[in-house]
Amino acid sequence: MTFVQIIDCKTSRLDELNSLMDSWVQATQGKRTATHSIVGQDRSDATHVLEIVEFPSYEEAMRNSNLPETDRIFRELVALCDEMPSFTDLDVVRDEQLNKIAVSTFVEEVINKGNVDAADGLCADGYREHDPSLSSYDVDLARAKEENREIMEAFQPSATVESMIAEGDTVCLRFSFKGRHVGAYKGIEATDREVSGTGHATFRCEGGKLKESWWNVDDLGLMRQLGVVEAP
Template identity: 70%
Template sequence: MSFVQVIDCRTTNVDELNRLMDSWAEATKGKRTATHAILGKDRADTSHVVEIVEFPSYEEAMKNSHLPETDRIFREMVAVCETEPSFTDLDVVRDEQLNKELVRRYFDELVNGGNIDVMDELCTADYREHDPSLSSYDLGVEEAKRENREIMEAFRPRAVVESMVAEGDMVSVRFSFTGRHVGAYQGIEATDKEIKGTGHGTVRCAGGKIAESWWNTDDLGLMQQLGVVEA
């Protein structure tokens, strides 16, 4: 279970707090156990500043607290604040990674479910899709739906999400797929051959929807399996 420490403080010198966080990160490089740190300022009260630091566990947080560099930076932080900072220790009982779930829905409902129109729900109105295997490297929603529909009808693919990594508004996904060539694809008539392959995608999310995506699959391997290109 991951652990989060929330530090509340009051200061008008947020820039100095930022400098202290940079100094702490540099001083504890290779020794700190924190995995993620956020500094936020209250919109309603700009002197109210909150720092949120994530750790793999409470025990790892305690190791971090006992580092001499952490103690030094904390004493400097107290000097910058108007009042002594308060600490809230939280055991994480739920951690929803919503952007990952959005990408998983794309695979479950569009790729595996064959529901191309779900793009209208999952994607923003100005969505852009980039894929070198499509007719253009910059497609809007309707164009992407049309070309993805050709792929779905030609191969009836099934995809497996092998791994996903999220950072900020970006999600990187590694996947594998299988299918059968049962319909025309880019001028190639159905061969009834089974196909399989791997791919990677990077997705940018905005406002709970997919705003942009970049895809790369093993297109050469696909053409070889269809007999169009010699192995």
Template identity: 70%
Template structure:
């Protein structure tokens, strides 16, 4: 179970605290078990600071606490504070990464559902799509829908998300896919052949919707599997 430690303290020396956190990160490289650390400053009280540190589990957090470098840094942190920091230990019982969810819905409804109109619900009005396989590398929402629907109708693709990583407003997806060439596509008559492949896509989210995407798929491999090009 993911574990989070919240450290609450007061200081008027935040720049020094930040430098101290950087020195801790350098000193514990290869040994620390923390996976994510964040420092926030209270907008209404600039001397009130909160650090949030995430670990894979409570047990991993305890390993981190027992590092000699962690104890040394904590003592130096206390010296920069106006009092002893307080700690809150939290077992994470719910963790929703909302940008990941909208991307997963795009995979389910748009690609696997074969429904280009799903982009109207999932994307911003000024959505931009970047894909070297399209007629233009920079397509707007209407053009992206039109070209996608033509592809869906011709190939009936099905995609499996192999991994998904979210950082800030960006979600990176690694996927595998398969399908069958059942309809005409850009002058190529249906071959009836099955195909499979892998790809990556990076999405930029904005206000709970997808605002931009960058696609990379093995289009050469697709053409080879359809017998259009030699391997």
């Protein structure tokens, strides 16, 4: 279970605090178990500073606390604060990265269920799709739906999300897919051959919807499986 520790302190020496955090990162490189750290300053009180540190688990957090470097940094942190900092320990019981949910829904509805029209509700106004396998590298939603419908009907693919990473308004997706060539695709009549492959996609989200996407799929591998291109 993900574990989060919130360090609440009062200090007028924010620059020195930031330098201290930099030295902690350098000193614990290869040893620390923390995976994410955020330092925030209260807009209504510039001396009120919070650090939020994320760990894979409580046990990993305790391993981090037992590092000699952590003890030294803590003593220096206390010296920078106007009063003793307080600590809040949290077991994360709900963690929703909403942009990842939007991308997962797109994969399930549009690809796995073959409902291309579901993109209308999942994509923001002005959506653009970039994919070298389409007729143009930059197409709008209507054109993307038209061309992707051909793909869905030709292969009836199912996609598996292998990994997904989100940062800010961007989500990166690594996936694999399987299908069967049951319909015409780019002038190639159905071969009834099973196909499989891998791909990557990057999405930019806006307002909880997909605003832009970039796709890279192993099209050469697909053509080889259809017998159109011979393997070297």
